[in-house]
Amino acid sequence: MPYLIGNPRGQLIELPSHYGLDDWPQYQFAREFQCTMPIKAPSEGMAVFREEFDAAWEYGGLWVAVWHPFLAGRLARAREIRSLIEHMQRKGGVWFATLEQIATHIQTLMDCGQWTPRRDTIPYLEGPIPELGDAPGGQPVR
Numbered sequence: 001m002p003y004l005i006g007n008p009r010g011q012l013i014e015l016p017s018h019y020g021l022d023d024w025p026q027y028q029f030a031r032e033f034q035c036t037m038p039i040k041a042p043s044e045g046m047a048v049f050r051e052e053f054d055a056a057w058e059y060g061g062l063w064v065a066v067w068h069p070f071l072a073g074r075l076a077r078a079r080e081i082r083s084l085i086e087h088m089q090r091k092g093g094v095w096f097a098t099l100e101q102i103a104t105h106i107q108t109l110m111d112c113g114q115w116t117p118r119r120d121t122i123p124y125l126e127g128p129i130p131e132l133g134d135a136p137g138g139q140p141v142r
């Protein structure tokens with residue numbers, strides 16, 4: 001669900017994704033990051049995206065995937081993305097939009113009073129982030 005993040009200086013519309021919709025856990029293998037999970041076959045990796053899409057479609061949810069060109073851009077994986085998009089088109093009733101278009105739509109709904117999203121207020125710091133050990137009240141941070 002989209003929501004607002006803001007403080008007294010302004011706000012932005014957050015269009016959240018989920019780690020399950022990121023290609024990193026499906027295809028990334030990097031010893032230097034201690035990320036040594038077995039790489040999945042493109043069809044197996046894309047099954048996660050398809051099932052998440054089908055649930056979002058059924059319940060009318062927002063579906064935002066994260067595909068890194070150096071991971072999902074490989075030929076066999078890109079072929080699976082094309083297959084997924086064709087699946088989405090066959091389902092019908094899907095709006096393919098940029099994040100900017102979605103945020104503009106959300107803003108329009110808010111402006112005309114049709115929808116009020118949750119708002120999370122974040123702190124606004126008046127100065128630099130305190131150094132370690134400078135906790136409020138003079139207590140050392142351990």
